[in-house]
Amino acid sequence: xxxxxxxxxxxxxxxxxxxxxxxxxxxxxxxxxxxxxxxxxxxxxxxxxxxxxxxxxxxxxxxxxxxxxxxxxxxxxxxxxxxxxxxxxxxxxxxxxxxxxxxxxxxxxxxxxxxxxxxxxxxxxxxxxxxxxxxxxxxxxxxxxxxxxxxxxxxxxxxxxxxxxxxxxxxxxxxxxxxxxxxxxxxxxxxxxxxxxxxxxxxxxxxxxxxxxxxxxxxxxxxxxxxxxxxxxxxxxxxxxxxxxxxxxxxxxxxxxxxxxxxxxxxxxxxxxxxxxxxxxxxxxxxxxxxxxxxxxxxxxxxxxxxxxxxxxxxxxxxxxxxxxxxxxxxxxxxxxxxxxxxxxxxxxxxxxxxxxxxxxxxxxxxxxxxxxxxxxxxxxxxxxxxxxxxxxxxxxxxxxxxxxxxxxxxxxxxxxxxxxxxxxxxxxxxxxxxxxxxxxxxxxxxxxxxxxxxxxxxxxxxxxxxxxxxxxxxxxxxxxxxxxxxxxxxxxxxxxxxxxxxxxxxxxxxxxxxxxxxxxxxxxxxxxxxxxxxxxxxxxxxxxxxxxxxxxxxxxxxxxxxxxxxxxxxxxxxxxxxxxxxxxxxxxxxxxxxxxxxxxxxxx
Amino acid sequence: xxxxxxxxxxxxxxxxxxxxxxxxxxxxxxxxxxxxxxxxxxxxxxxxxxxxxxxxxxxxxxxxxxxxxxxxxxxxxxxxxxxxxxxxxxxxxxxxxxxxxxxxxxxxxxxxxxxxxxxxxxxxxxxxxxxxxxxxxxxxxxxxxxxxxxxxxxxxxxxxxxxxxxxxxxxxxxxxxxxxxxxxxxxxxxxxxxxxxxxxxxxxxxxxxxxxxxxxxxxxxxxxxxxxxxxxxxxxxxxxxxxxxxxxxxxxxxxxxxxxxxxxxxxxxxxxxxxxxxxxxxxxxxxxxxxxxxxxxxxxxxx
Numbered sequence: 001x002x003x004x005x006x007x008x009x010x011x012x013x014x015x016x017x018x019x020x021x022x023x024x025x026x027x028x029x030x031x032x033x034x035x036x037x038x039x040x041x042x043x044x045x046x047x048x049x050x051x052x053x054x055x056x057x058x059x060x061x062x063x064x065x066x067x068x069x070x071x072x073x074x075x076x077x078x079x080x081x082x083x084x085x086x087x088x089x090x091x092x093x094x095x096x097x098x099x100x101x102x103x104x105x106x107x108x109x110x111x112x113x114x115x116x117x118x119x120x121x122x123x124x125x126x127x128x129x130x131x132x133x134x135x136x137x138x139x140x141x142x143x144x145x146x147x148x149x150x151x152x153x154x155x156x157x158x159x160x161x162x163x164x165x166x167x168x169x170x171x172x173x174x175x176x177x178x179x180x181x182x183x184x185x186x187x188x189x190x191x192x193x194x195x196x197x198x199x200x201x202x203x204x205x206x207x208x209x210x211x212x213x214x215x216x217x218x219x220x221x222x223x224x225x226x227x228x229x230x231x232x233x234x235x236x237x238x239x240x241x242x243x244x245x246x247x248x249x250x251x252x253x254x255x256x257x258x259x260x261x262x263x264x265x266x267x268x269x270x271x272x273x274x275x276x277x278x279x280x281x282x283x284x285x286x287x288x289x290x291x292x293x294x295x296x297x298x299x300x301x302x303x304x305x306x307x308x309x310x311x312x313x314x315x316x317x318x319x320x321x322x323x324x325x326x327x328x329x330x331x332x333x334x335x336x337x338x339x340x341x342x343x344x345x346x347x348x349x350x351x352x353x354x355x356x357x358x359x360x361x362x363x364x365x366x367x368x369x370x371x372x373x374x375x376x377x378x379x380x381x382x383x384x385x386x387x388x389x390x391x392x393x394x395x396x397x398x399x400x401x402x403x404x405x406x407x408x409x410x411x412x413x414x415x416x417x418x419x420x421x422x423x424x425x426x427x428x429x430x431x432x433x434x435x436x437x438x439x440x441x442x443x444x445x446x447x448x449x450x451x452x453x454x455x456x457x458x459x460x461x462x463x464x465x466x467x468x469x470x471x472x473x474x475x476x477x478x479x480x481x482x483x484x485x486x487x488x489x490x491x492x493x494x495x496x497x498x499x500x501x502x503x504x505x506x507x508x509x510x511x512x513x514x515x516x517x518x519x520x521x522x523x524x525x526x527x528x529x530x531x532x533x534x535x536x537x538x539x540x541x542x543x544x545x546x547x548x549x550x551x552x553x554x555x556x557x558x559x560x561x562x563x564x565x566x567x568x569x570x571x572x573x574x575x576x577x578x579x580x581x582x583x584x585x586x587x588x589x590x591x592x593x594x595x596x597x598x599x600x601x602x603x604x605x
Numbered sequence: 606x607x608x609x610x611x612x613x614x615x616x617x618x619x620x621x622x623x624x625x626x627x628x629x630x631x632x633x634x635x636x637x638x639x640x641x642x643x644x645x646x647x648x649x650x651x652x653x654x655x656x657x658x659x660x661x662x663x664x665x666x667x668x669x670x671x672x673x674x675x676x677x678x679x680x681x682x683x684x685x686x687x688x689x690x691x692x693x694x695x696x697x698x699x700x701x702x703x704x705x706x707x708x709x710x711x712x713x714x715x716x717x718x719x720x721x722x723x724x725x726x727x728x729x730x731x732x733x734x735x736x737x738x739x740x741x742x743x744x745x746x747x748x749x750x751x752x753x754x755x756x757x758x759x760x761x762x763x764x765x766x767x768x769x770x771x772x773x774x775x776x777x778x779x780x781x782x783x784x785x786x787x788x789x790x791x792x793x794x795x796x797x798x799x800x801x802x803x804x805x806x807x808x809x810x811x812x813x814x815x816x817x818x819x820x821x822x823x824x825x826x827x828x829x830x831x832x833x834x835x836x837x838x839x840x841x842x843x844x845x846x847x848x849x850x851x852x853x854x855x856x857x858x859x860x861x862x863x864x865x866x867x868x869x870x871x872x873x874x875x876x877x878x879x880x881x882x883x884x885x886x887x888x889x890x891x892x893x894x895x896x897x898x899x900x901x902x903x904x905x906x907x908x
Binding site (some may be wrong): 057084091097102392410415425436 | 760839891
């Protein structure tokens with residue numbers, strides 16, 4: 001259907017000019033133009049405000065992208081003609097910002113090791129390792145901790161908070177002030193010990209000005225305030241946010257004048273102990289007091305293992321390893337592996353994620369099982385729902401039957417009911433011990449519907465049949481009614497049986513019109529995350545698939561979700577992204593091929 | 606035409622009334638029997654949650670006797686728990702669902718108009734790539750979306766993580782892929798001669814779009830909005846990643862809290878919430894039933 005009138009903007013010869021105008025939308029009305037300009041002005045005002053903020057924050061990339069988008073939008077809507085762009089622009093801009101960007105980001109991530117143990121720059125990893133790379137010193141005194149401040153209040157960032165450390169056995173009291181200085185309050189030890197021994201129940205200021213909290217049980221007493229330092233009340237302590245308490249827990253107080261590496265730290269804000277670093281960051285750079293973390297960016301820096309003086313060097317896989325050597329082909333850094341430091345940074349790993357998918361022996365068996373179940377699940381769902389829907393449509397396709405509307409209204413309820421609710425409800429219904437299905441319908445049976453693989457797979461298909469048959473019923477009814485009555489009539493006159501009419505006339509015609517919907521239904525169920533995740537969570541977990549937690553009803557997408565987000569064995573976004581790119585290619589190819597074979601897209605030209 | 610067949614059928618039907626009971630059963634009676642069985646299968650889970658939501662005891666697993674007792678206590682409790690602000694969840698869900706479904710149907714209608722009525726370079730390629738892009742499982746873009754919203758939130762908190770607006774933006778990003786192809790099918794069913802005639806009478810493209818095409822397919826647009834509303838308000842994963850504060854949750858994320866914690870499971874509250882969440886959607890669905898079939902077929906069946 002080529003339209004002889006539809007000329008491009010370049011064909012501007014005089015003869016066609018009037019006609020071209022028509023197809024560019026005619027002469028715009030004054031009202032329409034004013035409306036358009038007002039809308040555009042509002043949009044520009046908002047964009048300029050946003051650009052101004054981006055400029056002030058020195059976010060140059062975002063600023064440039066925003067400015068470019070604004071100029072393009074203004075150009076598109078202020079010029080004459082170019083109608084297609086005017087109609088497509090809103091959707092395309094949103095598509096680029098939130099879909100194409102996401103797709104490209106995933107494609108990029110697929111070639112990195114981005115994940116929970118590689119989630120930032122090398123400098124961040126060094127900073128974190130410096131924090132984490134220490135261990136408690138054996139036999140160190142365990143101090144009780146109480147929060148104090150000069151005024152007894154907490155300021156906005158918690159920077160005025162100090163601690164009082166009390167040794168509940170020896171009676172030593174230390175003041176840890178906000179400037180990371182530790183001072184012993186010496187004269188008090190006898191007085192404190194006295195309180196401890198007599199187990200005095202009243203709180204009395206003793207001779208060095210300490211206030212003691214004595215209702216901690218026999219032979220226990222803690223200093224809760226000291227001269228110049230007031231205890232922080234319970235009401236005030238509510239101001240200590242997670243952020244502040246993280247900062248407080250990160251403080252290091254030098255614990256010994258002889259060994260500079262030892263420090264006191266309170267990780268839970270109730271007890272403090274002495275720690276000794278296991279590794280030390282060695283850098284040739286000079287420490288900058290204003291930016292103490294700058295030396296962590298030194299590319300020549302390395303970690304020294306205190307125990308034996310060996311060097312951890314940055315290795316290519318984004319971990320610090322002894323001498324920078326990577327053992328084996330797919331080296332990870334497992335728990336208890338002493339030859340690497342288990343906080344890494346993000347690096348590009350080339351095809352390694354894809355090599356893992358296709359080559360990892362541990363992954364192969366569960367992956368093959370999941371892939372075959374994914375296809376089986378999607379195909380059986382389309383088949384069962386379509387057959388059920390068609391059967392019901394034929395059942396009600398009888399003019400003599402009454403009350404068809406009521407039947408239809410009730411029967412499409414599962415489709416109208418929000419799917420996430422249905423999944424939860426069925427999870428309750430299918431509960432092994434208390435569920436309605438086992439208790440009432442099966443008279444007290446104990447079928448493990450969701451906890452054993454075969455029943456769980458059956459249950460998933462059953463629930464999806466419940467969810468999907470009304471849709472198929474509706475579309476087959478629509479398609480059946482669109483079949484010309486003359487066709488059926490003439491076949492009847494020629495002596496065809498109802499069965500023959502169904503097989504040779506109705507079904508072929510149905511498939512022609514419904515093929516695209518059936519293909520889409522397959523593609524949708526191939527990635528039907530909501531149902532599987534909310535109904536079985538992919539379970540029951542197969543414990544033989546060490547580390548990957550593959551489950552009996554896991555389909556590809558729920559499995560990939562586990563790799564990306566399960567907290568059990570660390571998140572691996574890189575591997576998950578590689579998977580999602582492959583799934584995308586798989587589904588897209590399948591759909592394109594089937595669309596082409598069923599000639600669905602033929603009218604798109 | 607429908608009227609004509611009805612007139613012809615009338616006398617036939619009268620005759621058939623006098624069938625024997627056995628004959629009646631063999632022709633239509635058994636259909637009612639099967640129909641009743643099917644309806645039972647379709648609605649018993651829904652009856653079950655209705656019954657559980659009306660059961661007064663705060664039982665852990667609900668009750669297995671349908672409609673053993675009737676009380677609205679669960680519904681009252683639902684609105685009186687400050688830690689689980691059901692009313693706010695409901696409002697968030699409705700706002701997100703309405704804004705997103707209306708805007709996304711509008712945006713894809715704009716694009717579908719271009720694809721259906723205008724001829725331009727890259728038209729076929731554009732339509733094909735839209736169909737392809739929507740097959741990328743958006744779920745797997747979660748990492749990118751999370752990172753993006755975190756960055757946006759640092760500068761514009763209203764559009765960042767934990768904001769309804771941020772989530773709406775993300776959903777709108779998918780609007781073009783979701784509905785354009787289906788809408789393109791509807792627009793193709795509107796005869797081109799109509800807008801060509803209007804053009805000759807001096808109508809502008811906006812008048813043709815709003816005055817002719819949008820108006821002619823408006824029932825289908827309503828169905829599209831409803832289906833898009835159902836899809837968006839059913840989303841669990843994206844919403845659960847973006848929203849975390851109790852007062853900014855949607856129903857899909859919030860209701861899950863009632864049954865996720867194995868130690869404080871509350872089926873009664875969950876089912877009461879589910880009933881309230883489902884009522885408007887189901888009502889609209891019943892209301893638009895007549896148009897739903899054509900909405901689903903998307904112009905695939907011309908009849």
